[in-house]
Amino acid sequence: MLKVLALLRSSNAFISSSRRCYISHPSKRCCFISTIKMSTEAYQFGPYTIDAKEVFCSTNLSFAMVNLRPVVPGHVLIVPKREVKRVVDLTAEETCDLWLMAQRVGKQLEIYHKASSLTFTIQDGPEAGQTVAHVHIHILPRKSGDFERNDEIYDAIDVKEKELQQKLDLDKERKDRSFEEMTQEADEYRSLFI
Template structure:
C-alpha cells in the first residue's frame, strides 16, 4: 500500500510511523540529517481543513517523531515547521510538518534553517512517479536526481527509526 501525499505516492519502505490518522516519512534530500515529515493520512490541503481528531493525532505523532529523531540523530533541539498555503511556501497541497533535529553550530546563523526550508523542493522526497501538474519551481534542474539519496539509504533510515515505534 502506498501513501498519498498531495499529488504524489510514497512507498511504504520510507514510512517509519503510521498512526490511526497520520504517517511519518524520511526524504531524499534532508535539510539536516534526520529531517523528516509528519502528515495526516487524509490528503488535506490546509491546516484549517483538518478535523479536531486529525489535528490531535498529527501533533501527537509529531511530538513522538521529534523525540525519536532528536535522540537518534544526537540532536540537542528541534525545529518544527509548517508552510500552510502557497504564500507561506507550501509546495505540496497536503498538510505536513517538517521535523528537524538541531545541534549547536549546524547553521552559521540559527534562523538560516528557514531559508533552507523555503528552498526545499517536494521532489526531494518523492518516491514514486508524480501525478502530472508540477509547479514551476518543482522543475528546477539544480535539484537533480543525482543529488538525491538512494531508495536503499532512505529505506534503511526508515527501518532504523521504525524500531523506536514498535
C-alpha cells in the same frame, strides 16, 4: 518496545499488546484511540505515492516518512493520511493525532541523533512556501552550530522545497537521495517505534 511504551505512557499515551494507542489530551477535546501500525500499504502525499518502505511510523490518521531532500540528519515529515491542503481544513482529531505523532517522533529522533533541540515547521499555503498541497510538519533535530544563524534553517527548507518542486515540475537531473538510502533510514527509525 518497552522503551517506546515507557515514552508513550509518560506522554499520556498507552499502547496495549495489540499496538492500540490510547491517547488522551488534557483539553478532553482530543481524546481518541489511534493504532500504531507498520504496514505495507502505499501512502499518498499530495499527488505523490509514497512507498511504505519510506514510512517509519503511522497511526489511523497520520504517518511519518523520511525526507527526499533533508536539510539536516533526521529531517522527516509528519503527514495526515487524508489529503488536506491547509491546516484549517484538518479535523480536531487529525490535528491532535498529527501533533501527538510529531511530539513522539521528534522526541525519539532528538535522542537518536544526539540533538539538543527540534525545529517543527509548517508551510501552510503556497505563499508560505508550501510546494506539495498536502499539510505536513517538518521535524528537524538541531545541534549547536548546525547553522551559523538559527533562522537560516527556514531558508534551507525553502531552497530544498523549491528544488524539489523544480525537479517534480521540470524533471531536472535528480539530486535526491536514492530509494535505498531512504528505506535504510526509514528502517533505522522504524526500529525506534516497534
